Amino acid sequence: MSLKKFGHSDVIRNAMRAYPHNTFFIYSSSVYYDHRPIESGSFSDDILSASGGISLFEYNVDKVGTTTFISQSSGDPRNVVDPAGLNPPIVPYVVKGTSKNYLKSTPRTRTLTEGPDRSYQITASGPMQEVFDDYSRVEGGSHLTGSSYVMSASITRELMTTAGNTGSIANVSRPAYRHYYGLRNTLNFYGTRSPHYLVSFSDTETGTWNKDEQDLNLISIPKIFYGSRIKHGSMSLKFYITGTLVGELKDEKYNGELIQVGPVGSVGSGSVAGVALYEEGFAILTGSWDLTSGAAYDFGGGLATGSWKYFAAGANDGNNVSTSASFDVSFKGHTETQVLTMYAHARRGEVNYSNNPTFLEFGQTKTFLSSSKLYIENDNQTIKNTVSSSYSGQTADFERQVYISRVGIYDEDKKLIGIATLSNPILKKEAQDLSFKLKMDI
Amino acid sequence: MPINYEPIDPTTDVATTRTLLHEVIPLTGTIVSGTYGTFPNDDNIKNYSHGMFQSVYDYPYLSSSANHIFDLTAGYDESSPLSSSLNPSLRAKKINMYNQFSQVLLGYTGSTNEVRKFESDLTLDGEGAMKEVVFVNLSRLLTKDEIKKGSVSITLGTASWANPFAGTKVFTDSEASATQGTLNTVGGDYGILSSSAAGVGGVVFYQAGVMVLTSSIWAGTTDFFSQSTGTGSFDQQLVSGSISGSADAFRHRMQNLQFNNTTEINSTVYFCRMPHNKYNYSSNPTYLNSGQVRVKNGNRQNPPISYVTTIGLYNSQNELLAVAKLSEPLRKDPTNELTLRVRLDY
Numbered sequence: 001m002s003l004k005k006f007g008h009s010d011v012i013r014n015a016m017r018a019y020p021h022n023t024f025f026i027y028s029s030s031v032y033y034d035h036r037p038i039e040s041g042s043f044s045d046d047i048l049s050a051s052g053g054i055s056l057f058e059y060n061v062d063k064v065g066t067t068t069f070i071s072q073s074s075g076d077p078r079n080v081v082d083p084a085g086l087n088p089p090i091v092p093y094v095v096k097g098t099s100k101n102y103l104k105s106t107p108r109t110r111t112l113t114e115g116p117d118r119s120y121q122i123t124a125s126g127p128m129q130e131v132f133d134d135y136s137r138v139e140g141g142s143h144l145t146g147s148s149y150v151m152s153a154s155i156t157r158e159l160m161t162t163a164g165n166t167g168s169i170a171n172v173s174r175p176a177y178r179h180y181y182g183l184r185n186t187l188n189f190y191g192t193r194s195p196h197y198l199v200s201f202s203d204t205e206t207g208t209w210n211k212d213e214q215d216l217n218l219i220s221i222p223k224i225f226y227g228s229r230i231k232h233g234s235m236s237l238k239f240y241i242t243g244t245l246v247g248e249l250k251d252e253k254y255n256g257e258l259i260q261v262g263p264v265g266s267v268g269s270g271s272v273a274g275v276a277l278y279e280e281g282f283a284i285l286t287g288s289w290d291l292t293s294g295a296a297y298d299f300g301g302g303l304a305t306g307s308w309k310y311f312a313a314g315a316n317d318g319n320n321v322s323t324s325a326s327f328d329v330s331f332k333g334h335t336e337t338q339v340l341t342m343y344a345h346a347r348r349g350e351v352n353y354s355n356n357p358t359f360l361e362f363g364q365t366k367t368f369l370s371s372s373k374l375y376i377e378n379d380n381q382t383i384k385n386t387v388s389s390s391y392s393g394q395t396a397d398f399e400r401q402v403y404i405s406r407v408g409i410y411d412e413d414k415k416l417i418g419i420a421t422l423s424n425p426i427l428k429k430e431a432q433d434l435s436f437k438l439k440m441d442i
Numbered sequence: 443m444p445i446n447y448e449p450i451d452p453t454t455d456v457a458t459t460r461t462l463l464h465e466v467i468p469l470t471g472t473i474v475s476g477t478y479g480t481f482p483n484d485d486n487i488k489n490y491s492h493g494m495f496q497s498v499y500d501y502p503y504l505s506s507s508a509n510h511i512f513d514l515t516a517g518y519d520e521s522s523p524l525s526s527s528l529n530p531s532l533r534a535k536k537i538n539m540y541n542q543f544s545q546v547l548l549g550y551t552g553s554t555n556e557v558r559k560f561e562s563d564l565t566l567d568g569e570g571a572m573k574e575v576v577f578v579n580l581s582r583l584l585t586k587d588e589i590k591k592g593s594v595s596i597t598l599g600t601a602s603w604a605n606p607f608a609g610t611k612v613f614t615d616s617e618a619s620a621t622q623g624t625l626n627t628v629g630g631d632y633g634i635l636s637s638s639a640a641g642v643g644g645v646v647f648y649q650a651g652v653m654v655l656t657s658s659i660w661a662g663t664t665d666f667f668s669q670s671t672g673t674g675s676f677d678q679q680l681v682s683g684s685i686s687g688s689a690d691a692f693r694h695r696m697q698n699l700q701f702n703n704t705t706e707i708n709s710t711v712y713f714c715r716m717p718h719n720k721y722n723y724s725s726n727p728t729y730l731n732s733g734q735v736r737v738k739n740g741n742r743q744n745p746p747i748s749y750v751t752t753i754g755l756y757n758s759q760n761e762l763l764a765v766a767k768l769s770e771p772l773r774k775d776p777t778n779e780l781t782l783r784v785r786l787d788y
Contacts, residue, residue, distance in 0.1 A: 039507060042477050048507055061501045061509060067466050086477075088468045094461060099709075100783075101461045185728065357555055367553060 001355070003410055004344070012341040016441070019234070019332040022225050024052070024155050027326040029314035031154050043087050052316070053154025054224065060149050063089040067148070089148040096142045103146030153222040155329060157312040159300075164212025179218060180211075186280060187211070194255045196272050209286070217274070217285040217309040219329065226333030230278040232256075234332035237283065239291060239311055242324050246291045246306060249273050258283065267291065273308040283329075285311055297322040338442040344407050344420075346434040352400045359402075360384060400430040407436050447756055448715065455713045459785075463705045467584050469511065471597075471697040478502050482690035489686045494535060495579070496689035513579040514689035515539050516680055519559055522573035527681045535685065543577055543654070547629030547647050560654050562642040564625040564634065572644065574657035574680055576692050578699075585651035586703040591618040591633060593702035594646050596653070599695040600660055603668040606695045611659060613643035624648070660695075667691035709787050714753050716780040722746040747775045753784055 025032045031052025032038070041047040041062030048055035065088035094101055138144065158179060165176040175181040190197040195206055202208040219237075221230070233254040239247040248262040258274045260266070273287025287308035296303035299310035300319025312329060314321035353359070361382040369376040386403075389396035403425035409418040420438045428434055450456060478501065479485040485502035495515035501508040517539035518524045525533065541557050548558035548566065559571040580589070594615045599606030617623040618633030625632055630649030636642045644655035657676045660666050665673035667683065667690075679688050723729070723746055729736060738744040749771035755764040766784045774780055 039505065041501060047501060058507060058509070061507050067468055086472045087470060090468070091466045093464050093466065095464070097461075099459045099461050101459075101709075101785075357550065363554060365553060366555060 003414060004350075006342060006344075010343040010345070014339055014341070016337045016339050018227075018335045018337070019231050020225075020227070020335060021332050022330065024315070024329040025326065026052075026157075026312050026315045026329070028323045029319060029321050031315050033154065048152065049150045050152030051154070053152050053222075056151040056153065056224075057149040060089040063087050063148070065089070067091045089150075091145055091148045093143045093145040096138055096140050096144055102144045153224050155222070155312070155315050156220045157315040157317045158218045158220070159309060159313075159317070160216045160218060162213060163216040164210075177216075179220075180216060183218075183277070183280070183282065183284070184211075186277060187275070187284070190256060190275075190277070194253075194257050194275065196257050197275050211284075211286070214286050215288065215309050217311055219283040219285070219312055219315075221281040221283075221329075221331070223281055226281060226331065227335030229334045230276065230281060231332040231334050232278055234330075235276050235278075235283065236328075236330045237285075237311060238328040238330075239306065239308070240326045240328070241292055241295070241297070241306060243326070247273075247308070249285075249308070251276055258285065260287070267293075285309060297324050299325065340440045340442060342409070342438040342440075344436040344438060346404065346428055346432075346436070348431050348433050351404065351428060351434075352402055352430050354402050358384070402428050404428050404434070404436075407438060409438070447760065448720070450712060450714070455715070457711045457713070459709045459711060461707045461709060463707055464590055464702045465586070465705075467701055467703060469699040471693075471699075473500060474498050474696055475693040481694065487690075487693070493532065493685055494539060495577075496686045498693070509583055510581045511584055512581055514576065514692060515579070515685055516576045516688040516692070517541075517543070517685075518575070518680060519544075519571070519573040521559075524574055524677055524681050530681050531683060532685060536680065539577070539685070540573075540575065543652065547627060547632070547650055547652060547654075549628035560645060560656075562634070562645070562656065564623075564632075566625065566627070570642075572654065572656040572658075574677060575644070576655045576657075576688065578653040578655065580651040580653070582651065584703060586705040587649075588630070588704050589646065589648045589651060590702035590704050591620055591624060591631070591648055592616060593700075594633075594635065594653070595698070595700050596635065596643075596655075596696070597698040598643075598655075598659060599697055600663050602663075603665040603673060603694070607697050610697060611637055611640040611643065613637050613640070613655075613659075615646055666695075707787050709785050712755065712784040712786070714782045714784055716750070716774060716782070718776050718779045721750065721774050721780075722748050722776055724748045745776050747773060750774050750780065750782075753782060755784065 023034050025035065030038070033053050038045075038051050039047045043062050043064040047062040048058060049060075065086065067088040067090070092103055094103060096102075158177075160177040160180050163177050163180040166173045167176040184199050187197045187199050195201050195203065199212065200210045233251045235249075235251055235258065237249040237258065238245055245263055247260055247266060247268070249258040250261045251257060252259050252261060256276050256278065257272045258276055260268045260271050260273055262269070268287060268289040268291070271287065271289070274283060274285035276283050285308040289307060290305045291308070292306035294305055296305050298304075299306070299313040299321055300317070304310065306325065310325075312327045313319050313325065315327070361384045364381045365378050366381070367375070368378040383398075383400075385395065385398045386401060387396040387399050405422055405425040407420045407422075408416050409420070411417050418440070420436070422436075426434065473486070475481050475484065477484070477486075485504070486499040486508065488497040488499065488503050490496075495513045497503070497513050498511055499508040500511050503510075517536040519540050520537050524530065525537065530536075544557050544560060548560065550556060551558050551566075558566060559568070559573060560575060561568075562570040562572055592615060595612060596614075597610050597612045599609065600611055601608035613635040614637070615623075615633040615635055617636065623633055629647050629652075632645045632647045634642055635644045635646055635653070635655070640659070642656070643659050644653060646653045657680070660676040664675055666676040667674060667679045667687065669683075669687065674682075676691075679691055683691075723735075729748075734740065735746060737747040750773075751768055751771045753766040753768075754762050755766070757763050764786070766782075768782075772780060772782075
């Protein structure tokens, strides 16, 4: 088989930049992503188990029940499973060998020792699997299963009352809100963009604050929604009471300050209610002015007048929120996709033969001579005439032509590394030039 | 940016591994028949105007969440007695379907390049041909690189149409394994689906993800299908019915299908070694407090301690290529040495 080499202008590499738009709507302690309803199925109320977000795999759709391995002691040598329920889930596993590979399993709790002199013990929870705990304990050939692909992402809201508070765990003073402490350095780092990022600031014109002593409303946005960063100036936060807009925040200056821009003339209009961490995917709101003209609603934890610190209440924070309040979070992401474009040319006089058996007339003798010493193919085989005639009952004159259905891409060692398949085979006649444009997103 | 780098010796610090990741795929008959809508017009079943095959989804296919799980079709060989039946319906399509699968999966034989026939053994010698078959073409989403040999099990109802699972046959490829019990053909390896009680029920092609089930499974079933036109055997359905009608009847009798798939993961493992006298200091701004190393607790005599959170992999030009994050910080001080395995999957 002959191969064609790409010319120097046939391979183009570039980057495609996109700004995917995302919207989260929070109402009655439920989150709706991009205005999609939460789909219920025949077995599950939420078929993807990704309420208000996106499912990472979209794999176990509308599944219920369990899938467990039949004990090896049953003597069945096959990897049979015991699916219980009407629609049990797909479960991944690896067989224990020598690679030390295993899958993250179901959440568990274990004790960690830490501190300068290793005197403190804390309990950590999460989907973890210790080598000493599981991997080395099980016998070789055992099945190490993972979770059944129920991984999803959505926004989370966390209200931190007096964010700098400390609490006592195992007799050691620790930050009560570790998410805030994890962001303090980052906030100070972005202080060059706007003083509103700074943890502590005092100025007669801008104001005085210390975030350690403020109530902070942290909105966390997983990276899967925005890519490399949130597009600057694209974030919009809208606060509704009984369907009426009572406040909207936008980054009008493109410097991360979330300024109340609406409704016109509303209390706090023009004030900075918080900051956005575009690279990290957070919005931190501190605005505490009354947005609801003294009317109180339950944002979780009792009646209170509406303010930005209650924004997005009910978004995966465990609160039952009044049905009068609803919130809208929208922003654009920023993704860069490397794109490889290749032009494959089928010049006139080239690519006019096929190795497909049906390219030749049916019923011909393929082998001219075959013995213990010789193998000679029949070199007088006739190519099937596939030229369509314009007339009924008449055979058109023979022309060399092929139908191209695929383009193979080979590396410098002539190994096939990719195949581009056409949606429909394309007729190539001998006198034609054809070029195929192949694009691959990386 | 680091001040110094720890060189990686390709001979001692780099290893390549291959891991086989498997998934257990249980497909119960409830989702292919009767769960989503009313049989045979289920919402997760897609029929086409060309009538060549039927697609089965794991959820109503109009939903963007639905995944295609397999296609169903049926056909017979030209030499089958069904081919010469009176008034056969869609004869050419059914023969073409059989030939299409057998060409791709088994290839040709003889000096005249005859299309091979599916056989109930691993010899491909023309004996035991399965000429009337149902094809279950599993989606690549489910089979991944290949079906794991020795993991296939299908349970089919063979009793009456009204109560098909009153009698069942379970076919498995229990004779097949990674090292034996299969035959390699142009379409990849295939194994035999059999049952100790019912004999051979078909074959399964592991790389192609295709199951070929023979009509003899329902040899004693007189009402394999039931339609407004009446009832009949598998052969009658295959002769006079549509391909989608055969697929419907098959779905009605599918109680369970399960197999394991395989994905091959190639990995490079970099052993990143931290000697006792290195990496005990951090350039993190929080490491210092008023010019003093915070973890020494004000006592200069205390040894330095660092907590390793990240490993950066650099190329020969000291350009950062990749970053590995630890699930939790690891304590490093002059009394210990660490070797961290950084695994790169691709």
